[in-house]
Amino acid sequence: MTTADVTLIDPVLDRVKTGIEAFDDLVMGGLPRGRTTIVGGTPGSGKTVFATQFLAHGITVLDEPGVFVTFEESPADIEVNMASFGWDIRRWRETNKLVFVDASPRDHDQMIVGKFDLAGLLTRILHAARNAAARRIVLDSITQLFDHFVGEQTSVRRELMRIATALKREGLTVLMTAERNSEYGEISRHRIEEFVADNVVILRNALDRERRRRTIEVLKMRGSRHVEGEVPITLVVEQGIVAVPLSSLRLEQQSSTKRVTSGNSELDRMCGGGFFRDSVTLVSGATGTGKTLLVTNFLAGGVAAGERALLVDYEESRGQLFRNARGWGVDFGAMESDGRLKMVCIYPEAQNLPDHLLMIRELVEEFKPDRIAIDSLSALERIAPETGFREFLISLTSFIKKREIAGLCTATDKSLVGGQSASEQHISTLTDSIILLRYIQERHLMNRGIMVLKMRGSEHDKQIRRFTIDGTGMHLGEPFDGAPDVFGDPAAGSSAA
Amino acid sequence: MSHNNLSVLRATLRLYIAGDTPAARRALESRLKIQEFAGGIEIETVDILVHPEEAEKAGILATPTLSDESATPPRRLVGDISNIDQVLDYFGYYKKDGGHDHS
Numbered sequence: 001m002t003t004a005d006v007t008l009i010d011p012v013l014d015r016v017k018t019g020i021e022a023f024d025d026l027v028m029g030g031l032p033r034g035r036t037t038i039v040g041g042t043p044g045s046g047k048t049v050f051a052t053q054f055l056a057h058g059i060t061v062l063d064e065p066g067v068f069v070t071f072e073e074s075p076a077d078i079e080v081n082m083a084s085f086g087w088d089i090r091r092w093r094e095t096n097k098l099v100f101v102d103a104s105p106r107d108h109d110q111m112i113v114g115k116f117d118l119a120g121l122l123t124r125i126l127h128a129a130r131n132a133a134a135r136r137i138v139l140d141s142i143t144q145l146f147d148h149f150v151g152e153q154t155s156v157r158r159e160l161m162r163i164a165t166a167l168k169r170e171g172l173t174v175l176m177t178a179e180r181n182s183e184y185g186e187i188s189r190h191r192i193e194e195f196v197a198d199n200v201v202i203l204r205n206a207l208d209r210e211r212r213r214r215t216i217e218v219l220k221m222r223g224s225r226h227v228e229g230e231v232p233i234t235l236v237v238e239q240g241i242v243a244v245p246l247s248s249l250r251l252e253q254q255s256s257t258k259r260v261t262s263g264n265s266e267l268d269r270m271c272g273g274g275f276f277r278d279s280v281t282l283v284s285g286a287t288g289t290g291k292t293l294l295v296t297n298f299l300a301g302g303v304a305a306g307e308r309a310l311l312v313d314y315e316e317s318r319g320q321l322f323r324n325a326r327g328w329g330v331d332f333g334a335m336e337s338d339g340r341l342k343m344v345c346i347y348p349e350a351q352n353l354p355d356h357l358l359m360i361r362e363l364v365e366e367f368k369p370d371r372i373a374i375d376s377l378s379a380l381e382r383i384a385p386e387t388g389f390r391e392f393l394i395s396l397t398s399f400i401k402k403r404e405i406a407g408l409c410t411a412t413d414k415s416l417v418g419g420q421s422a423s424e425q426h427i428s429t430l431t432d433s434i435i436l437l438r439y440i441q442e443r444h445l446m447n448r449g450i451m452v453l454k455m456r457g458s459e460h461d462k463q464i465r466r467f468t469i470d471g472t473g474m475h476l477g478e479p480f481d482g483a484p485d486v487f488g489d490p491a492a493g494s495s496a497a
Numbered sequence: 498m499s500h501n502n503l504s505v506l507r508a509t510l511r512l513y514i515a516g517d518t519p520a521a522r523r524a525l526e527s528r529l530k531i532q533e534f535a536g537g538i539e540i541e542t543v544d545i546l547v548h549p550e551e552a553e554k555a556g557i558l559a560t561p562t563l564s565d566e567s568a569t570p571p572r573r574l575v576g577d578i579s580n581i582d583q584v585l586d587y588f589g590y591y592k593k594d595g596g597h598d599h600s
Contacts, residue, residue: 101553107571108556108573109570109571109573110572110573110574111572111573111574111587112575113574113575113576113580115520115576116520116559116560116561116562117515117520117559117560118558119516119518119545119546119559120513120515120545120552120558123545126549127553128553145558148558149559
């Protein structure tokens with residue numbers, strides 16, 4: 001009784017890390033110790049994975065044993081189902097780091113007459129917790145417990161409350177999963193959260209533009225701050241749930257003043273001496289204006305300077321890329337066999353956005369490039385729900401900058417002549433530099449123009465320069481006479497000239 | 498009374514209780530009555546606070562529970578076991594056509 005009072009008064013809550021890094025950030029370091037958290041979600045939203053990961057992290061990293069109370073799957077099934085995430089549940093059971101309370105449905109007839117309590121369940125949980133010296137308890141899922149005692153909702157509710165209180169008194173951190181009927185409706189089927197939970201977390205697996213979008217959201221944290229809103233998550237083999245961190249949390253990248261080449265000396269001059277080492281540059285232009293060429297130069301220039309370059313391409317196949325590069329006098333094949341270049345070509349539709357982000361992060365961890373090109377963001381935007389795309393861009397750009405890698409992304413304008421694409425609107429505030437490639441009409445000729453629109457923290461050439469493309473690449477020429485309107489209608493621009 | 502119908506039966510039931518609670522006391526009282534009424538029925542009492550491993554083994558969630566582990570599948574009566582007729586009927590020891598005058 002006194003211990004319960006102490007934990008209630010204590011204003012600074014000790015945190016229990018879940019092992020899902022970005023999620024722990026959302027809740028200021030982890031779930032509050034000694035409290036009860038409900039994790040709600042529809043079938044297939046990842047509740048059991050989340051719960052198991054919570055235990056796994058305690059067992060494998062922090063030496064905090066756990067108890068898994070299962071009302072649904074048998075312990076043997078859980079062992080098998082969770083093995084793909086790299087969790088060796090059998091070994092944990094053998095070493096007494098994890099103890100199961102098997103409350104999964106058994107074959108028996110049951111009749112209920114009058115009043116009863118769930119002392120049996122509570123006793124078993126406490127017994128298991130003592131056996132394992134457990135710090136973390138999972139009940140998965142309590143919806144099944146309600147189903148086990150159909151018609152006795154009030155009793156189960158009262159008893160669950162009693163169980164939660166008893167476990168809290170033992171200082172145990174409790175995670176209960178609960179089933180939801182719909183992604184955006186009441187929190188759980190039996191409104192358990194209202195009486196039993198200090199904290200409520202929602203896992204979603206919603207259909208958005210014909211794609212699955214998995215997210216996690218912290219709905220309530222009693223006596224503690226948390227970050228609001230849905231955060232994308234993905235299920236990864238050998239890891240479990242990975243939340244895609246929102247960089248808005250930490251915008252403290254240091255800015256380097258070191259310059260690297262864009263791969264084109266004339267363009268370097270326009271930029272005031274090249275791109276910054278830890279910056280992201282956006283190249284925006286209509287199809288055929290030379291974005292792929294700039295990407296090719298960027299990669300080749302890096303490799304020539306002794307750097308490692310990574311290309312993630314969503315537009316073209318390897319074959320096409322090799323052919324294009326050869327056309328401009330660049331040999332990607334030799335760079336790859338030297339191990340200086342890595343090219344990954346993948347259809348945007350092959351996976352959803354958080355998985356793309358994760359893939360890029362893994363590639364960077366593995367290959368450790370000095371520069372990375374992504375061609376194009378517009379292709380990725382096709383598969384993304386609007387909110388998801390902005391989150392993706394924030395995470396991607398901040399990741400690139402944090403790793404002190406020079407980044408180059410392309411965006412394709414929808415119209416051939418100027419105008420703004422949606423991705424441009426999104427990304428223009430997130431990138432450090434913007435280079436525009438435009439078709440510009442002069443009397444009866446259509447020319448290509450390049451301009452550096454923005455160069456964070458540096459002077460740059462503000463002219464719109466002509467350029468031509470031939471068998472040796474890109475050649476910058478004289479500035480345009482007059483002032484063509486690169487943002488609008490080229491006809492209007494020429495009439496003004 | 499239906500003593501005759503039950504005299505040939507030998508059965509062991511288990512009564513799971515959790516410590517000394519009003520519900521447990523009522524259940525223990527009913528246990529005595531049942532044994533008195535149906536001589537062939539033996540009822541073991543298991544206090545799960547003393548033997549939590551027994552609750553785990555049998556998969557007991559609720560108390561009080563009167564359980565027949567020898568039946569396939571096992572039969573469980575949860576809650577109030579003071580109605581002897583109901584108890585015997587549920588576990589299959591009370592022949593309705595044989596007995597007549599009980600309660």
